[in-house]
Amino acid sequence: MRVERGSPLDARDIAKLYSVAFPESVELFFGKRTPEKLLDLLELTFSLVLQWGTESLLVKDDAGSIRGYCLYSTKEEPSAKRSYRKALAILGKMALQISLGELTRLFHNQVLMTTSVRYTRASAAKKVTARIVSIAIDPDFQGQGLGTLLFSSVLRDLQDQSIGLNVRANNAAALRLYQSAGFQPLGTTKDLLGEWLVLERPPRDAAVL
């Protein structure tokens, strides 16, 4: 297994992994879709996210198949990387595919999540400069250290940044991964599927001090 940087060309493989790694979210937001239509929409979503400058690292097996991904963003994303024309084209395709019901539920979820944030350390929350957007390992390969391998590469990339992320309160494997990496609670929030913990890790130098 090796860790490599991804690109917008990996959007479909990332979509496939997302669809099997997050079955509850897929069921809630896109339960009425056929698998192929689900992948089409997720692929567009990840293309957009990657086109917009979100970074990606991938775990690949010896045959080159993607077994895990992590997407993360920083406030220092170079705007030169962004293609407004491509992003608009993708948004146009998404608008043709997504139903009003799906859009309403996604919007409702996002509003709930934003308005439900309760910080216990608001001053630390303001210092967050990078975010883990999504991380997943192929379910057939979970629990074998790949998440740790991938996440350590991401943390090396972001070692001088204050990193924020959200994790479901009942996600034991992810919580273990983040706690081992030195993430600390910042607060909580919730969405249509339940409670999230908001975590943060200070820049490496500050963490050592």
Ligand SMILES: CC(C)(COP(=O)(O)OP(=O)(O)OC[C@H]1O[C@@H](n2cnc3c(N)ncnc32)[C@H](O)[C@@H]1OP(=O)(O)O)[C@@H](O)C(=O)NCCC(=O)NCCS
């Ligand atoms: C969370 C996830 C990325 C972790 O990757 P992974 O390859 O399975 O994790 P690892 O094998 O590297 O193990 C990481 C730690 O979690 C522990 N762990 C693994 N599976 C676990 C489980 N089911 N329950 C409790 N702890 C678990 C490991 O023991 C390890 O801790 P240690 O370093 O103290 O031994 C992966 O399980 C996953 O993709 N889950 C579904 C998607 C998801 O929940 N993403 C995170 C969203 S915030």
